[in-house]
Amino acid sequence: xxxxxxxxxxxxxxxxxxxxxxxxxxxxxxxxxxxxxxxxxxxxxxxxxxxxxxxxxxxxxxxxxxxxxxxxxxxxxxxxxxxxxxxxxxxxxxxxxxxxxxxxxxxxxxxxxxxxxxxxxxxxxxxxxxxxxxxxxx
Amino acid sequence: xxxxxxxxxxxxxxxxxxxxxxxxxxxxxxxxxxxxxxxxxxxxxxxxxxxxxxxxxxxxxxxxxxxxxxxxxxxxxxxxxxxxxxxxxxxxxxxxxxxxxxxxxxxxxxxxxxxxxxxxxxxxxxxxxxxxxxxxxx
Amino acid sequence: xxxxxxxxxxxxxxxxxxxxxxxxxxxxxxxxxxxxxxxxxxxxxxxxxxxxxxxxxxxxxxxxxxxxxxxxxxxxxxxxxxxxxxxxxxxxxxxxxxxxxxxxxxxxxxxxxxxxxxxxxxxxxxxxxxxxxxxxxx
Amino acid sequence: xxxxxxxxxxxxxxxxxxxxxxxxxxxxxxxxxxxxxxxxxxxxxxxxxxxxxxxxxxxxxxxxxxxxxxxxxxxxxxxxxxxxxxxxxxxxxxxxxxxxxxxxxxxxxxxxxxxxxxxxxxxxxxxxxxxxxxxxxx
Numbered sequence: 001x002x003x004x005x006x007x008x009x010x011x012x013x014x015x016x017x018x019x020x021x022x023x024x025x026x027x028x029x030x031x032x033x034x035x036x037x038x039x040x041x042x043x044x045x046x047x048x049x050x051x052x053x054x055x056x057x058x059x060x061x062x063x064x065x066x067x068x069x070x071x072x073x074x075x076x077x078x079x080x081x082x083x084x085x086x087x088x089x090x091x092x093x094x095x096x097x098x099x100x101x102x103x104x105x106x107x108x109x110x111x112x113x114x115x116x117x118x119x120x121x122x123x124x125x126x127x128x129x130x131x132x133x134x135x136x137x138x
Numbered sequence: 139x140x141x142x143x144x145x146x147x148x149x150x151x152x153x154x155x156x157x158x159x160x161x162x163x164x165x166x167x168x169x170x171x172x173x174x175x176x177x178x179x180x181x182x183x184x185x186x187x188x189x190x191x192x193x194x195x196x197x198x199x200x201x202x203x204x205x206x207x208x209x210x211x212x213x214x215x216x217x218x219x220x221x222x223x224x225x226x227x228x229x230x231x232x233x234x235x236x237x238x239x240x241x242x243x244x245x246x247x248x249x250x251x252x253x254x255x256x257x258x259x260x261x262x263x264x265x266x267x268x269x270x271x272x273x274x275x276x
Numbered sequence: 277x278x279x280x281x282x283x284x285x286x287x288x289x290x291x292x293x294x295x296x297x298x299x300x301x302x303x304x305x306x307x308x309x310x311x312x313x314x315x316x317x318x319x320x321x322x323x324x325x326x327x328x329x330x331x332x333x334x335x336x337x338x339x340x341x342x343x344x345x346x347x348x349x350x351x352x353x354x355x356x357x358x359x360x361x362x363x364x365x366x367x368x369x370x371x372x373x374x375x376x377x378x379x380x381x382x383x384x385x386x387x388x389x390x391x392x393x394x395x396x397x398x399x400x401x402x403x404x405x406x407x408x409x410x411x412x413x414x
Numbered sequence: 415x416x417x418x419x420x421x422x423x424x425x426x427x428x429x430x431x432x433x434x435x436x437x438x439x440x441x442x443x444x445x446x447x448x449x450x451x452x453x454x455x456x457x458x459x460x461x462x463x464x465x466x467x468x469x470x471x472x473x474x475x476x477x478x479x480x481x482x483x484x485x486x487x488x489x490x491x492x493x494x495x496x497x498x499x500x501x502x503x504x505x506x507x508x509x510x511x512x513x514x515x516x517x518x519x520x521x522x523x524x525x526x527x528x529x530x531x532x533x534x535x536x537x538x539x540x541x542x543x544x545x546x547x548x549x550x551x552x
Binding site: 295320325335 | 430432433455469471472491493494
């Protein structure tokens with residue numbers, strides 16, 4: 001999948017636009033998706049809301065799956081484990097990898113970090129997903 | 139946990155405000171959280187973005203866990219399986235239940251439906267979560 | 277799916293025979309699978325090993341999925357959350373339900389309990405799974 | 415954690431003995447656990463039963479977590495995605511890594527392969543887990 005096309009898909013997602021998501025890179029088996037940290041994204045303790053991390057997992061895992069399955073995919077499900085609060089930093093970054101893909105199904109996983117202006121990164125969440133080629137997704 | 143207090147927590151979450159989430163009911167072991175469907179929440183095929191469903195799972199599971207653990211909790215992780223696209227309807231509703239709670243940990247699960255104006259509901263996603271009392275959450 | 281056929285499938289699984297699994301009931305959307313508790317199944321603290329509970333989740337979720345998809349299925353993945361140790365009791369029982377099924381994919385979940393001779397049951401684990409019709413499973 | 419001690423723990427688990435599990439290596443953030451493939455472990459299609467892979471995930475993820483948390487741990491939950499059937503080969507191998515650990519909680523993940531006598535390995539499953547230090551596990 002071409003990054004120009006992949007960015008058009010992202011731009012066609014109103015929810016991704018609402019969150020300010022950007023596709024930073026797309027390799028053979030790796031996709032990096034970022035969101036600028038913003039006070040609209042926080043919960044009551046000042047941390048970035050878990051739902052934002054879950055969005056980032058969902059979308060980055062789907063991109064990683066498309067590297068194996070092609071662009072017509074639907075993510076079937078994902079698991080996210082939160083490992084530390086995302087508070088200080090300017091960017092949330094998910095680095096997603098394609099772990100396995102067959103004709104119809106891909107397994108993916110990602111690490112989500114919060115990155116500060118000095119480039120320091122702290123791991124916030126780990127996720128794993130399964131995506132189906134649309135023809136198999138019902 | 140009192141629903142008035144629980145709604146204050148929700149109102150103190152900027153991300154929940156951004157999505158328009160509202161806590162509809164809170165029982166002994168059940169929490170119902172809703173989001174009005176809105177074009178800002180969709181992806182490129184016109185479906186509500188999976189990340190929105192994941193947000194709803196995360197937040198409703200956390201409320202259900204607080205019914206067992208009290209208000210000081212952090213959700214440790216969740217699994218969401220998407221079962222059908224959420225397109226037509228005016229409300230996304232998660233009905234979350236407390237399945238088990240010990241002193242420090244709660245297990246929860248939810249069903250997420252899209253509801254139309256006639257009250258018809260279609261199941262969109264199923265999720266399961268684990269939440270820790272804050273003292274145990276690190 | 278007919279329970280006689282379903283029991284033949286179970287009897288054709290050497291690993292299920294090794295663990296002594298038996299299919300207790302099969303309804304329209306519910307399957308109950310049991311294992312007699314046995315010292316071979318324990319870990320170093322005397323609890324039934326988590327892997328035994330995971331086996332029971334896997335197999336009972338697959339039966340519940342077959343109630344929607346028919347007998348040719350492969351479970352794609354599952355999540356299990358352990359909620360309390362399984363130590364005292366004579367039977368491990370998983371009650372699995374079909375939550376949703378489409379032509380190609382089913383979502384299921386189960387509760388796993390340890391049951392004592394007086395019929396008392398204690399919840400040990402909660403699981404959720406996704407199963408694909410074999411034609412879609414690759 | 416010392417591999418000699420870790421192997422004593424494994425030897426003290428009757429269920430691990432029943433399956434023939436052996437701890438092959440234990441590094442700073444990595445544990446490798448193997449089971450010899452054996453006809454007792456199969457399901458009705460001749461594949462190794464998913465429950466065996468789930469056992470291997472559970473136990474190897476727990477070892478990886480102990481590398482961060484110390485020996486007193488209980489695995490809280492795990493997600494396993496099956497990616498291809500495990501049929502031909504003599505060894506099932508899980509390579510588990512510690513992804514993050516805090517004082518009370520560790521996040522781990524593993525890849526499970528079937529390995530043939532020529533050393534060829536095929537990925538069968540991917541898993542992710544959360545483990546709590548016993549004092550936090552309830």
